Every structure is written in C-alpha cells, then in structure tokens.
Amino acid sequence: ETGVTQSPTHLIKTRGQQVTLRCSSQSGHNTVSWYQQALGQGPQFIFQYYREEENGRGNFPPRFSGLQFPNYSSELNVNALELDDSALYLCASSPARSITDTQYFGPGTRLTVL
Amino acid sequence: AQRVTQPEKLLSVFKGAPVELKCNYSYSGSPELFWYVQYSRQRLQLLLRHISRESIKGFTADLNKGETSFHLKKPFAQEEDSAMYYCALAGGTSYGKLTFGQGTILTVHP
Numbered sequence: 001e002t003g004v005t006q007s008p009t010h011l012i013k014t015r016g017q018q019v020t021l022r023c024s025s026q027s028g029h030n031t032v033s034w035y036q037q038a039l040g041q042g043p044q045f046i047f048q049y050y051r052e053e054e055n056g057r058g059n060f061p062p063r064f065s066g067l068q069f070p071n072y073s074s075e076l077n078v079n080a081l082e083l084d085d086s087a088l089y090l091c092a093s094s095p096a097r098s099i100t101d102t103q104y105f106g107p108g109t110r111l112t113v114l
Numbered sequence: 115a116q117r118v119t120q121p122e123k124l125l126s127v128f129k130g131a132p133v134e135l136k137c138n139y140s141y142s143g144s145p146e147l148f149w150y151v152q153y154s155r156q157r158l159q160l161l162l163r164h165i166s167r168e169s170i171k172g173f174t175a176d177l178n179k180g181e182t183s184f185h186l187k188k189p190f191a192q193e194e195d196s197a198m199y200y201c202a203l204a205g206g207t208s209y210g211k212l213t214f215g216q217g218t219i220l221t222v223h224p
Contacts, residue, residue: 042118042120043214044214048211099146102163105157108157
C-alpha cells in the first residue's frame with residue numbers, strides 16, 4: 001500500500017498567477033481533504049471531496065477550487081494568487097467520510113508567492 | 115464554530131520526566147478529538163484518537179467534556195518524543211473536516 005503523494009514539492013509563483021497542486025490518495029480512499037498551513041500555524045481546512053464531489057468547504061474564497069478524479073488523484077487550483085497564499089499545502093486521504101476516520105497526510109507542497 | 119487552543123507553543127522537559135501537552139476545544143456538540151504528530155522531516159501522522167481510548171508510544175489522552183479539554187500525557191518522556199504535536203477536532207456534519215490547534219513543539223532533553 002503506497003502512501004499519499006503530492007507534487008510538486010516546491011513552487012514559486014508571482015502575484016496574480018494561477019497554480020495547480022496535485023495529490024495522489026491511498027488506493028481505496030474515497031475522501032480527500034486539502035489544508036493550508038501558514039508558517040507557525042496549524043493546518044487550516046480548505047475543502048473536502050468525496051467520490052468526486054465537494055463535500056464541505058472552509059473559510060476560503062472561490063478562487064480556491066478543486067477536483068477529484070476516479071483514479072484517487074486530486075487537484076487544488078488557486079487563481080489570482082496573493083502574497084498571503086504563500087504556505088504549505090497538505091492533502092489528506094481517508095477511506096470514507098466519517099468524522100472518526102484517520103486522515104493520512106501527504107508531505108505537502110510549499111508554495112511561495114512573490 | 116469549532117476552535118482548538120493549544121496554549122503552549124514550546125514545551126521542554128528532560129528525559130524521564132512527565133509531560134503534558136494541553137489542548138482545549140470549543141464545540142457545541144459531541145466532538146471527536148485527535149492528536150497528530152510531526153517528527154522531524156516526516157509527514158503529519160495520527161498519534162491517537164479519543165474514540166480508540168488507547169495508549170500509543172506511552173501517550174494517553176482523556177476527553178474531559180466538563181473542562182472541554184483533551185490533554186496529551188506521558189509519564190516518562192523519551193528523546194524520540196521530540197516533535198510538533200497538534201490537537202485536532204472533528205464534529206457533527208463536518209464529515210471529517212479537522213480543525214487544528216496551532217501546535218506545540220515538544221523538546222525532550224537528554
């Protein structure tokens with residue numbers, strides 16, 4: 001069983017650009033969640049997808065969007081990048097969408113916006 | 115609204131000493147509480163969760179609904195326990211959305 005993977009590891013963009021981050025969930029995990037972790041803070045929930053449909057969203061603007069695919073991969077898209085979007089982006093997969101499920105985290109993508 | 119507070123950003127103890135990492139939460143319903151840990155150069159991983167009522171690596175955590183706390187304890191700290199610890203909450207219809215605290219960096223000195 002392979003773990004959760006994310007790509008790229010690091011990314012540098014300029015303000016106003018668009019970015020796509022990718023995540024590959026553990027096989028068999030139908031739920032993927034995305035988190036933003038600013039420096040010195042705990043992860044903050046962006047949104048969750050279950051079987052390719054958005055299943056909950058945190059306090060993030062619509063320029064943060066996502067997709068989940070049948071092959072257990074998913075994307076986080078951010079449009080019109082702002083300096084404050086600089087952070088570590090984590091994806092986490094879980095088997096179902098129960099609140100008691102363990103979430104398995106990827107290593108993260110470090111996004112820097114200049 | 116859900117909120118998790120970890121009042122200590124840094125915590126230092128000596129090997130063999132007891133350690134307690136504090137976590138307080140705010141939630142109106144019945145929450146599920148977790149402790150996640152991140153060791154140096156490793157990814158975030160589950161340490162333990164309230165529903166399992168288990169001890170992992172010597173750590174235990176008891177949910178105190180009256181004090182809305184879920185403190186993490188270990189009677190004898192080891193150097194390999196040095197890590198970042200996050201308390202997290204999931205509740206109600208959140209379908210596994212985790213609300214994290216800011217984290218506590220635990221350093222265990224030899």
